Amino acid sequence: xxxxxxxADVEKVLAGHIDAFxxxxxxxxSPLVNLAYRFCRDRDRAEDMAQEAFLRAYRAxxxxxxxxxxxxxxxxxxxxxxxxxxxxxxxxxxEDIAELRDPRAIDGGLEDxxxxxxxxxxxxxxxxxxxxxxxxxxxxxxxxxxxxLSLGLPEGTVKARLSRGREILRRKVxxxxxxxxxxxx
Amino acid sequence: xxxxxxxxxxxxxxxVVPSSGFVTSVMDAVRREAATPPPIPFPWKRxxxxxxxxxxxxxxxxxxxxxxxxxxxxxxxxxxxxTLVTILEGAKSIxxxxxxxxxxxSFASVTLSMRLIGGRT
Numbered sequence: 001x002x003x004x005x006x007x008a009d010v011e012k013v014l015a016g017h018i019d020a021f022x023x024x025x026x027x028x029x030s031p032l033v034n035l036a037y038r039f040c041r042d043r044d045r046a047e048d049m050a051q052e053a054f055l056r057a058y059r060a061x062x063x064x065x066x067x068x069x070x071x072x073x074x075x076x077x078x079x080x081x082x083x084x085x086x087x088x089x090x091x092x093x094x095e096d097i098a099e100l101r102d103p104r105a106i107d108g109g110l111e112d113x114x115x116x117x118x119x120x121x122x123x124x125x126x127x128x129x130x131x132x133x134x135x136x137x138x139x140x141x142x143x144x145x146x147x148x149l150s151l152g153l154p155e156g157t158v159k160a161r162l163s164r165g166r167e168i169l170r171r172k173v174x175x176x177x178x179x180x181x182x183x184x185x
Numbered sequence: 186x187x188x189x190x191x192x193x194x195x196x197x198x199x200x201v202v203p204s205s206g207f208v209t210s211v212m213d214a215v216r217r218e219a220a221t222p223p224p225i226p227f228p229w230k231r232x233x234x235x236x237x238x239x240x241x242x243x244x245x246x247x248x249x250x251x252x253x254x255x256x257x258x259x260x261x262x263x264x265x266x267x268t269l270v271t272i273l274e275g276a277k278s279i280x281x282x283x284x285x286x287x288x289x290x291s292f293a294s295v296t297l298s299m300r301l302i303g304g305r306t
Contacts, residue, residue: 018219025211033203047207054211055218116194123195138195166191 002027006070010061025054028071032078038135039082041124049085053078068149075150083132122173123165130165133158227302232295239291242284249279 005027012020032053036046057077064073123134132151137158140146148158253275254268276282 018216019212021215022208022212025208029203029207029211030200033207034201037201038198043201046201047203047210050203051207051211051214055214058215058218116197119191119194120198134195138192138198142192142196169191 002071003069007066010064010070013058013061021058024057024070028054028074031071032074035075035078035135035139036082038139039086039124041121049082050078052085053081056081072146072149075146076152079132079136079150080152083128087128119169119173122169126165126168130161130168133161134165137162225302227299235291236295239284239288243288246276246279246281246284249275249281 006024009020009023013024029050032050033046036049036053037043040046040049053074057074060077064070068076123131125131126134133147133153136147136150137144140150144155144158144162148155151158250272253272256271
């Protein structure tokens with residue numbers, strides 16, 4: 001349903017009805033802001049980045065070829081923008097993350113919520129190529145194909161970087177990732 | 186089934202809710218964008234013939250200079266002053282000074298135009 005709604009709204013915008021773009025923004029605001037937040041970890045900045053992504057999408061609407069769904073095209077455009085935005089900010093190295101030197105992170109005394117936050121910070125501090133793949137993979141509910149489409153990379157490359165990124169995290173924050181949770185599947 | 190702890194931590198992240206004014210803010214930016222006239226493209230069609238003719242002049246000048254050198258001393262280790270004078274005379278005879286000045290002015294005017302257009306977008 002959404003795909004045909006998107007297509008109809010895009011056609012209206014291209015025909016000169018700018019207000020139809022509002023429906024596109026309403027439909028995709030949450031995913032785009034959330035994706036931006038996962039890259040920058042700052043709510044205000046995430047909204048600014050998402051706004052810029054919508055603006056670029058508006059400018060480039062006539063270049064959307066219908067061989068991919070509108071959402072795939074939009075995510076690829078937003079991902080490109082977010083990655084280049086973050087390139088302007090120096091990456092923090094894993095060793096510089098203060099939380100990882102917290103004694104509770106070492107002796108396992110952190111609460112679940114804090115532990116999750118520290119691990120997410122650690123993902124942000126990974127080298128770019130691993131960070132981007134991990135962010136996109138988990139954003140797309142662990143769908144390698146969707147992550148690959150957003151990043152414009154072959155699935156094999158995404159899988160390899162995913163594996164290497166996880167390996168780095170396991171080596172850098174071993175205690176935080178040590179306890180597997182048992183769940184019924 | 187044992188789930189990887191990393192998967193649990195990273196996929197279970199809570200969603201951020203966009204602020205209430207987000208859509209309005211985006212649409213204001215989009216309307217401003219729509220109201221802005223498109224940038225004037227750089228007039229390459231007008232500039233290219235001029236640039237091409239100056240390139241031809243420059244190439245002719247270089248050919249003339251090398252021809253003069255070829256006609257001068259056979260293989261001097263250092264260019265003697267008489268050869269330098271011959272080169273300068275050759276360059277003067279084909280109006281190379283004016284050509285160089287015109288090339289410089291063309292380059293300056295193209296650079297200035299590009300900067301003015303770049304500043305507008």
